[in-house]
């Protein structure tokens with residue numbers, strides 16, 4: 001029987017570089033153009049085509065069971081991958097995932113097919129569920145974002161994307177003719193939601209920091225006053241970690257004549273939704289303000305081995321969405337049917353262990369370490385920006401993709417970012433900085449090759465390209 005398994009990846013101790021050629025000579029990478037300044041575009045290589053290195057499923061031989069050959073093969077594959085994941089965990093800076101957790105106490109969960117299908121608050125006929133944990137987690141977040149138990153509804157989602165899909169859908173069900181407003185730095189899931197729900201969506205300009213430009217919002221709101229507004233407010237943007245000024249957004253809506261019953265605000269707090277409440281000077285996300293839903297990812301600041309998230313919505317809106325499902329003996333107001341029953345237990349476990357105080361300490365540590373990284377990058381002449389109250393350090397894109405891949409940096413155009421999460425220690429940052437400094441001395445040893453200008457992306461005061469270094473860093 002034909003087997004499609006390839007073993008190439010299994011032999012690798014280090015991750016391959018981006019560009020490679022498949023066995024039949026095809027280039028397995030995809031490319032796209034991206035804008036790096038007002039008038040410059042560069043070609044960016046997207047990821048690899050996984051078909052060239054995937055682990056095909058090998059049909060078991062008739063006597064596999066007897067010889068144990070199959071078990072040995074499977075164990076070998078997993079052992080090699082585990083080694084690889086350990087190495088990749090050590091060199092991770094680009095995505096907002098807290099990789100520091102220990103869920104050994106939950107090992108036994110793998111024996112149960114936990115599924116919270118249906119509404120978290122209405123027990124379905126399927127008994128192997130974790131609703132008790134789920135509602136405990138929801139109550140914890142409801143308390144954090146200041147909404148009474150009887151006034152909220154929510155559920156543990158599959159992540160920030162599902163939270164956005166749910167928040168925007170709820171807004172659309174409340175205002176069927178509403179227009180979605182989102183800054184252009186919003187996560188791609190927001191624009192996907194608009195396409196999925198065939199909603200009119202208006203993109204709002206951003207400031208250099210990545211924050212929504214409320215002057216531009218005002219112009220667009222005034223042009224469309226006849227229709228209700230559904231707003232996506234970023235509590236931390238993906239690329240620059242910018243926090244939209246929620247109070248100014250609300251003020252702008254009011255100023256443009258939108259009464260509170262004519263707008264719906266969804267707060268996308270994928271990462272920062274769990275950070276801002278612990279920062280004294282931060283603008284607060286609270287249901288005491290006229291907001292309608294908040295979402296956060298669970299695998300980000302909390303840290304979890306599987307993607308998950310939390311969605312909290314004003315209970316009064318849920319009737320617009322919810323349908324009775326007889327065979328479940330529950331209601332359907334979630335995006336998916338079957339829902340991960342393991343995730344709520346992982347969240348419950350960490351929230352119970354760390355508590356509000358534990359998170360507060362970690363948030364402060366991350367912000368301190370982010371500032372340290374920013375200062376050190378600046379000292380060695382790297383263009384760098386760090387928004388206030390943010391742990392997302394934005395800097396010039398390293399020149400070679402191998403380095404980008406080694407540290408798993410997320411890049412957009414000529415900028416890259418490192419997100420300083422609780423597992424990113426100073427020791428790790430020092431290793432990264434030393435490697436970067438060494439690489440830069442090679443990249444820029446010829447006068448003909450100098451760091452790119454990133455003023456367009458991060459502001460000229462943060463840009464250390466030859467032109468701006470001279471004019472602004474005198």
Ligand SMILES: Cc1ncc(COP(=O)(O)O)c(C=O)c1O
Pocket residue numbers: 096158159160161162164186187189234236237238239268270271297298307308309
């Ligand atoms: C601002 C923002 N919203 C939503 C998401 C999507 O979250 P998830 O990856 O948990 O689906 C992200 C992911 O990074 C994000 O940065």
